[in-house]
Amino acid sequence: MTKKNILFESIIGSIIACIAGFFAFGTPASNCDNNMILSCWFALTTLALAIFIPILIFSIITFFTKENVFDSWKNFTVIYLVIYLFLIIVNPWIHADFSPFEKESVAFFAFVSYFIVSLILIIYKSIKLRGK
Numbered sequence: 001m002t003k004k005n006i007l008f009e010s011i012i013g014s015i016i017a018c019i020a021g022f023f024a025f026g027t028p029a030s031n032c033d034n035n036m037i038l039s040c041w042f043a044l045t046t047l048a049l050a051i052f053i054p055i056l057i058f059s060i061i062t063f064f065t066k067e068n069v070f071d072s073w074k075n076f077t078v079i080y081l082v083i084y085l086f087l088i089i090v091n092p093w094i095h096a097d098f099s100p101f102e103k104e105s106v107a108f109f110a111f112v113s114y115f116i117v118s119l120i121l122i123i124y125k126s127i128k129l130r131g132k
Contacts, residue, residue, distance in 0.1 A: 007059045013055070051110070062074075066129055069129060072125050
């Protein structure tokens with residue numbers, strides 16, 4: 001995957017997440033536990049694709065960096081994206097006995113942690129490669 005492909009895909013993912021979020025706005029998570037109505041599907045799509053918003057930000061940043069910085073960030077992002085989507089799908093809408101978390105709190109925590117780790121990774125790799 002090239003820089004342009006990731007930038008394009010993150011733009012598309014961010015747009016879809018924003019549109020789905022518009023249609024899911026105001027849907028309580030408790031309504032989605034037993035009955036997956038259309039607004040719940042929009043809410044799930046929004047949670048699953050919300051990660052593309054920070055991916056878009058960092059793909060713009062890494063677009064102007066060295067290829068090694070981009071490759072490190074890309075490898076981290078691919079692994080993180082798989083884990084993120086798995087956690088969003090597996091966790092329930094509301095607190096359950098088998099999981100202490102619900103979809104929204106997992107998405108928020110993963111969103112913030114991705115942003116922080118990506119920022120640290122890009123800064124670290126840029127500083128490390130600055131002298132080369």
